[in-house]
Amino acid sequence: MIGFISYAVFFSTVASILAIAVLGLNLQWGFTGLFNGGVVAFFGAGAYGTLILGGTPQADHLGGFGLIYPLALAGGAAVAGLLAWVVGILTLRLRQDYLAIATFGIAVTFENVMRNAEALSGGAKGFRGFERPLRDLFGDGFGYNLAFFCFVLALLVGVFLFLERLVRSPFGRLLRAIREDEDAARSLGKSPARVRLVSFVTGSVIIGLAGGLYATFYAFISPQDVLPTLTFQIWAMLIVGGAGNNRGAVFGAFLIWGGWTSSGWALSRFAPVEAQLYTGSIQYILIGSIIVTMLLWRPQGLLPERLVISQAGQPRKPRTTGSMT
Amino acid sequence: MIQNLADGILVGSVLSLGAIGLTLVMHMLRFANFSHAELLSIGAYAALVFDAVFAAILPPLAAKIGPLSMTWALALALLAAIAITGASALLIDRLVFRRVRSKGSELSMVFASFGVAMIVRNVTGLLFGLGTQLYSRDIVFAVVVSRDPLLLIKPDQVFVLAAALLVMVALHLVLTRTTLGFALRAVAENPTLAQVNGVNLGRMIALVWVLGGGLAAIAGVFYGLTNQISPMIGRDLVLPVFAATIVGGIGSVYGAVLGGFIVGVAANVALAVLPSGYSPSVPFLIILAVLLVRPNGLFGEARA
Amino acid sequence: MGDAVLRAEGVVAGYVPDLPILKAVDLAVRRASVTVIIGPNGAGKSTLIKTIAGLVPLSSGRIIHDGADISRIRPDRLAAQGIAYVPQMDNIFRTLTIRQNLDLALRRAGAEAAGRLEDLYARFPPLADKRNEKAGALSGGQRQFLAVAMALAARPSLILMDEPSAGLSPKAAQEVLECARGLTEQGVTILLVEQNVKQALRLADHCYILAEGRNQLDGSAADLLSDPVVGEIYLGARRKGAA
Ligand SMILES: Nc1ncnc2c1ncn2[C@@H]1O[C@H](COP(=O)(O)OP(=O)(O)O)[C@@H](O)[C@H]1O
Ligand SMILES: [Mg+2]
Numbered sequence: 001m002i003g004f005i006s007y008a009v010f011f012s013t014v015a016s017i018l019a020i021a022v023l024g025l026n027l028q029w030g031f032t033g034l035f036n037g038g039v040v041a042f043f044g045a046g047a048y049g050t051l052i053l054g055g056t057p058q059a060d061h062l063g064g065f066g067l068i069y070p071l072a073l074a075g076g077a078a079v080a081g082l083l084a085w086v087v088g089i090l091t092l093r094l095r096q097d098y099l100a101i102a103t104f105g106i107a108v109t110f111e112n113v114m115r116n117a118e119a120l121s122g123g124a125k126g127f128r129g130f131e132r133p134l135r136d137l138f139g140d141g142f143g144y145n146l147a148f149f150c151f152v153l154a155l156l157v158g159v160f161l162f163l164e165r166l167v168r169s170p171f172g173r174l175l176r177a178i179r180e181d182e183d184a185a186r187s188l189g190k191s192p193a194r195v196r197l198v199s200f201v202t203g204s205v206i207i208g209l210a211g212g213l214y215a216t217f218y219a220f221i222s223p224q225d226v227l228p229t230l231t232f233q234i235w236a237m238l239i240v241g242g243a244g245n246n247r248g249a250v251f252g253a254f255l256i257w258g259g260w261t262s263s264g265w266a267l268s269r270f271a272p273v274e275a276q277l278y279t280g281s282i283q284y285i286l287i288g289s290i291i292v293t294m295l296l297w298r299p300q301g302l303l304p305e306r307l308v309i310s311q312a313g314q315p316r317k318p319r320t321t322g323s324m325t
Numbered sequence: 326m327i328q329n330l331a332d333g334i335l336v337g338s339v340l341s342l343g344a345i346g347l348t349l350v351m352h353m354l355r356f357a358n359f360s361h362a363e364l365l366s367i368g369a370y371a372a373l374v375f376d377a378v379f380a381a382i383l384p385p386l387a388a389k390i391g392p393l394s395m396t397w398a399l400a401l402a403l404l405a406a407i408a409i410t411g412a413s414a415l416l417i418d419r420l421v422f423r424r425v426r427s428k429g430s431e432l433s434m435v436f437a438s439f440g441v442a443m444i445v446r447n448v449t450g451l452l453f454g455l456g457t458q459l460y461s462r463d464i465v466f467a468v469v470v471s472r473d474p475l476l477l478i479k480p481d482q483v484f485v486l487a488a489a490l491l492v493m494v495a496l497h498l499v500l501t502r503t504t505l506g507f508a509l510r511a512v513a514e515n516p517t518l519a520q521v522n523g524v525n526l527g528r529m530i531a532l533v534w535v536l537g538g539g540l541a542a543i544a545g546v547f548y549g550l551t552n553q554i555s556p557m558i559g560r561d562l563v564l565p566v567f568a569a570t571i572v573g574g575i576g577s578v579y580g581a582v583l584g585g586f587i588v589g590v591a592a593n594v595a596l597a598v599l600p601s602g603y604s605p606s607v608p609f610l611i612i613l614a615v616l617l618v619r620p621n622g623l624f625g626e627a628r629a
Numbered sequence: 630m631g632d633a634v635l636r637a638e639g640v641v642a643g644y645v646p647d648l649p650i651l652k653a654v655d656l657a658v659r660r661a662s663v664t665v666i667i668g669p670n671g672a673g674k675s676t677l678i679k680t681i682a683g684l685v686p687l688s689s690g691r692i693i694h695d696g697a698d699i700s701r702i703r704p705d706r707l708a709a710q711g712i713a714y715v716p717q718m719d720n721i722f723r724t725l726t727i728r729q730n731l732d733l734a735l736r737r738a739g740a741e742a743a744g745r746l747e748d749l750y751a752r753f754p755p756l757a758d759k760r761n762e763k764a765g766a767l768s769g770g771q772r773q774f775l776a777v778a779m780a781l782a783a784r785p786s787l788i789l790m791d792e793p794s795a796g797l798s799p800k801a802a803q804e805v806l807e808c809a810r811g812l813t814e815q816g817v818t819i820l821l822v823e824q825n826v827k828q829a830l831r832l833a834d835h836c837y838i839l840a841e842g843r844n845q846l847d848g849s850a851a852d853l854l855s856d857p858v859v860g861e862i863y864l865g866a867r868r869k870g871a872a
Binding site: 033035037090091094095096097098100101102104105106108109112113115116228229232235239277278280281282284285287288289290291292295296299 | 351356357359421424425428429431432433435436437439440441442443444446447448450451455560563564567568571575600602603605606608609610612613616617620
């Protein structure tokens with residue numbers, strides 16, 4: 001029983017961390033229509049940033065600033081935001097698919113740099129030497145995990161409430177207006193590029209926060225944690241849950257993470273030994289199929305965005321589909 | 326340095342072939358196709374299979390062509406790979422992209438292409454194993470072109486470059502001399518007007534996929550001939566191929582050709598400056614530089 | 630009008646489901662005539678033309694051409710059946726040369742293509758002079774002539790034109806409209822939308838007035854030209870009278 005509860009806490013902690021990242025992506029994609037193809041770069045920036053800022057002194061690479069934990073975590077999120085700001089400035093005024101390509105590129109580059117720049121990140125061995133906060137108080141066992149879960153959960157709720165508020169505010173309406181009809185928003189005297197940048201950076205800060213929590217939880221981060229596949233997983237969570245709906249984002253995170261871990265468990269347990277090597281491949285095929293199936297079958301996700309009527313009595317102007325069908 | 330340049334030109338020819346197909350698809354279907362590089366992988370593996378089949382059916386075909394490591398069987402397999410890859414591209418469009426296109430926005434297509442890439446890459450891994458393979462185990466010796474500075478070139482490299490250039494010239498002639506080429510360019514510029522002028526849009530889209538797939542197959546086989554074949558070909562080439570299209574300007578075939586060579590050369594020459602581990606980052610730096618200096622690429626036109 | 634070559638019957642059509650732009654439109658166009666559609670901005674004139682050309686889906690009603698229902702036929706098939714459409718804007722391929730634009734339009738002409746190309750050059754000499762230039766470099770009037778030349782390439786029996794004189798100098802506008810008129814002598818039927826109401830009515834046989842996606846009025850062009858109500862609304866007669 002205690003084993004089960006302990007596993008449930010472990011599972012829920014990781015799922016909640018991922019849910020925070022999915023919420024950040026939802027702000028970008030669901031509410032603003034920005035395609036972030038490199039979620040993992042911002043997640044990784046938060047993770048490395050937090051460990052470098054809050055870690056113990058390191059012999060062979062950067063780190064050991066020993067900042068108190070909240071500052072380290074916030075610093076990590078800020079690093080992610082800074083990265084997003086640079087990418088955003090360069091790409092947000094261009095064709096939408098440039099953002100997709102540039103963010104994808106930054107994720108590849110981020111992983112590549114973390115793997116090679118040993119002086120910065122510890123290289124392929126990863127980054128250790130991080131004291132988990134309040135370890136003296138909670139010890140190393142189940143108690144610590146439970147306390148940390150509560151901390152993550154509190155942050156998840158906080159981010160959730162913040163975003164719910166944000167999207168109902170005038171700024172949130174502006175985001176959707178730009179998503180639906182950029183020209184109309186421009187004609188109202190709003191600068192779509194600036195609003196997009198704010199949304200993109202805010203979303204990335206949230207994704208970076210998730211990365212910082214992830215690194216704290218494992219007290220370790222390595223290039224293996226920031227492979228592009230994590231981007232797919234987070235995207236799948238959002239698409240399955242329902243882009244544009246914060247509840248959907250959280251629901252999708254738990255659902256997909258549950259499916260991911262249980263498929264991994266089932267494969268390791270029931271698949272023949274020769275096939276074990278291919279567990280990852282099978283899981284990725286599953287997740288790719290889920291993405292494609294959702295887009296074909298239910299592109300609005302399981303919990304679709306509730307339509308917000310933007311002007312009294314007027315239905316939202318549907319996007320005209322291209323003539324290329 | 327000069328060796329890097331020579332190697333870069335070779336990689337460039339592969340990237341160019343990949344980028345031509347991608348730029349056509351991106352221009353005509355208006356989405357960034359993250360699964361395009363997987364077509365190179367499909368082509369490389371299809372040729373691997375048919376190479377073995379042809380060599381088994383008709384053993385004399387296993388003989389090498391002149392000084393190349395390419396055999397007659399592989400040359401035939403290349404044709405089969407072109408057909409298979411073109412058909413795969415078309416099939417993927419029918420099964421996924423066309424349906425998403427009729428439902429959602431262009432960005433849903435981008436996302437669908439992520440999913441498709443993931444499926445193709447891992448199915449390839451399941452079918453052919455995760456390890457690397459080679460078309461030929463025989464070692465082909467490089468020819469010393471110059472000793473100081475040292476420049477080694479394999480006959481295969483010369484062949485690949487010449488063949489890639491030939492394909493590009495052929496495509497150029499089709500686009501500038503035939504009404505089929507005009508129709509393709511017309512669809513890219515204004516699909517509605519093309520239809521009104523009697524162009525069957527569905528058929529042109531199919532043609533673009535078959536063309537893109539065929540060129541990708543050639544690129545994939547050439548890549549396999551000078552490197553190794555692995556299920557990760559797509560993962561490793563997706564960013565360089567995107568960089569080539571962006572450098573050239575989306576929609577420009579000549580831009581894609583030039584972009585491919587620029588990216589290939591830059592990535593290899595950068596190795597003379599950067600530690601070798603960083604070469605996967607070079608395409609991204611090139612993308613950034615282009616977006617800063619000339620967002621529409623060398624030959625691209627601004628489009629909303 | 631028993632010998633109508635084109636008929637629209639109770640056409641309801643629009644760009645997105647459940648949002649009809651054309652709410653109920655009827656139309657009959659006589660063979661070898663010029664019929665003009667006029668109406669305020671946003672009335673749905675362009676939409677009607679595009680619907681006939683097969684570019685906008687009908688949700689009810691039908692369109693009959695030469696006795697056959699063409700409501701569900703793809704635009705490229707309609708083009709092959711002799712229905713040409715000259716859009717209002719973006720009606721040539723800017724990135725192709727003039728020659729390439731025409732070759733594309735002549736793609737289905739087979740052995741006749743070379744002869745027809747010479748005919749078109751003879752009819753529009755400025756195009757012949759600039760045949761190897763990019764069409765994007767043409768002036769507004771020349772562009773319009775190229776668009777008309779492309780429409781003529783397939784030897785259509787019916788040409789749909791959307792504001793062919795918009796943005797042209799008065800002289801060029803007159804030329805384009807006279808060119809359209811001239812075509813009817815070879816048995817071609819013309820249906821066009823015009824803002825230049827007076828000019829169009831002088832040259833047309835029949836006229837439809839459209840507003841808010843519905844027929845308002847129709848009659849012979851001569852009648853409408855002298856109709857006081859139409860004159861007041863569309864020809865600025867009152868302003869002139871008051872002045
Ligand atoms: N591509 C389109 N998608 C959605 N609505 C359109 C489109 N084109 C025109 N409309 C709408 O259809 C209505 C009629 O437009 P149109 O037929 O162009 O009018 P007209 O040519 O009479 O000025 C307008 O309200 C316009 O906003
Ligand atoms: Mg109009």
